[in-house]
Amino acid sequence: MNILRGVFEVTARKNLTIADIAQHAGVSIKTVSRVFNNSPNVRQQKRDLVLGVARDLGYRPNISARQLASKRSFVISHFHDNPNTDYLSEIYDGMRRACSEQGYYAVAEKLEAKKGSYRAALLEYLLRYEVDGVILSPPVSDDEAVIREIEKRDIPYALISPGKKKKKAINVFIDEKNAGRSITEFLIARGHEKLAFISGLDSHAASREREAGFWEAIDAFSIPKKNVVRLSGNFSMRSGFAAFDKLMKKAPNVTGIFAANDEMAVGTIVAALRAGKKVPEELSVVGFDDSPFARSMWPTITSLAQPVDNMAHVSTQKLIDWIHAESLEESRFEFATQIIVRDSCP
Amino acid sequence: MNILRGVFEVTARKNLTIADIAQHAGVSIKTVSRVFNNSPNVRQQKRDLVLGVARDLGYRPNISARQLASKRSFVISHFHDNPNTDYLSEIYDGMRRACSEQGYYAVAEKLEAKKGSYRAALLEYLLRYEVDGVILSPPVSDDEAVIREIEKRDIPYALISPGKKKKKAINVFIDEKNAGRSITEFLIARGHEKLAFISGLDSHAASREREAGFWEAIDAFSIPKKNVVRLSGNFSMRSGFAAFDKLMKKAPNVTGIFAANDEMAVGTIVAALRAGKKVPEELSVVGFDDSPFARSMWPTITSLAQPVDNMAHVSTQKLIDWIHAESLEESRFEFATQIIVRDSCP
């Protein structure tokens, strides 16, 4: 039996309070509290002293007590309405990391739209629950009525991939147009001259931007418009199947397809295989999102990846900074994307 | 710093306290507290009175205060290690519903196995965080070392679809063998006489049971063993592709396939389409789980559905009952399954 282990357990079990830290560090309780709340008005030297003592003793603030005394919730809620659970769980992971670093709770809530707006669902939530900060992801991040309600209440908030960036918000995003352009250029660079674009929902700003990038690339490479087809999808796998069938009627000689997300790319590829087309030999397909689909399909799918986890992490961190500072500093964070080359367009 | 990672019920907005309710109801504070903690020793009449007043005034207990005073966490943690985010999010939804009804926090934590066990990851978690109850899902629910540690600490826990049911636990499950048998019989009833089974990971008890059900059906219908093929997969889409290719070499005349989950069914179908086989005309495929895949593939996939959301809801409810009662009553809950008939085997 290891002696140290016993000692450690006792130490860990002991209910250390802010008072213990204060005593050991030789400062007041208030000072310790200030340190743990990142308040100004503590000399750096004292701050380091307190933090050092806390670390040595293994102290962690009691969240319930903080909530009770401060009447703050230490909750950051992510409001979403997206069937893509992979996307949501990446956001959640990013939030959770940032929250757990700072003593906050990460919460996820699916909102249901009524009459095209999430406002009612949001209000119902805010009536019942207290939140210190809010994160919105598409399509909720484009709901003006929701944003108005949040701003009205002065709740710090962050928008992930918003259609319109907001001045009084934290905005995290990729350059969707540029990303659409670059993956289209990738397709063109692979020798494709007859191309198709499969759109997502036109109500999603991201889809429109990706399409704009597609057309930019077409222009930049002077590809004749008659060699290009636009098919409308809705982000679902099924709409990818349908798009392929339409394509075969309208323009069977197309060799390169850019689908605005991976699910549609999967649908397109399945339909193509079913029709006897070889992928990528006869038809190359690229997607967007680098979802698990893209990795697990066969052929695996070349896709444009955005750092969702990191975007969520940064937005949460900045949100917490905002909550503490009670004012917003920098508000726009653009993230780099990457083309993940796989078998569907090698 | 933060313990809680998940969705939970935050304190109510209105500042009603237990004292307000006590005053309005004309009882003591203590009595109100008892009512909200489902303690015995309160007459039913008083209980109803208090509950009525609380409802009328819109009172909800302040969780932070409860935590602080009781030194309980009001946290229920779900430990998992499953790449299927759809499955996890269904569990989470069920937990969340039950938790929010009862003033608990629902938390989800992915555990990483070291040397084949989740024990180390669990211990690390328990050292840092307080939990009042635990839910384990496969494959964590089959980790004996994990279960031992939880029992050693007398933490109430529930097992979702465990390989071995535990006496001192809440067990929620479907009859995997029977489910495997019934969907195989469905396949046979559709006229298929040459069949294949694609297994999941053999380390998952569920996969073994589903297979046992498959063979039961084969026996029951006296299908000659030479007309039956077993292919081993690992639950991934890719292993479904591979299984189909193997199948074409070993037994190209098979007409009905039972894949132990939907992802492998998708893989099989994609490979079949690619090989020019028509689904379901030349080859029928059934899956298991009724995942979003099954609904969105084309052809859509006939699949066996289990009520995951409800299983999680019930296990959470029963867990909370156990926590309150400080003793375990009924411990086994079997759920009915359903075959969802779709295009891949109509």
Next chain:
DNA sequence: CTGAAAGCGCTTACAG
């Protein structure tokens, strides 16, 4: 079965 009092571990005015 029920009440009055102490206390959980923090933060927040209020002083200095």
Next chain:
DNA sequence: CTGAAAGCGCTTACAG
């Protein structure tokens, strides 16, 4: 910049 005191809304012994 820092300290002493009150209080957040509950639960928990302790009485009765």
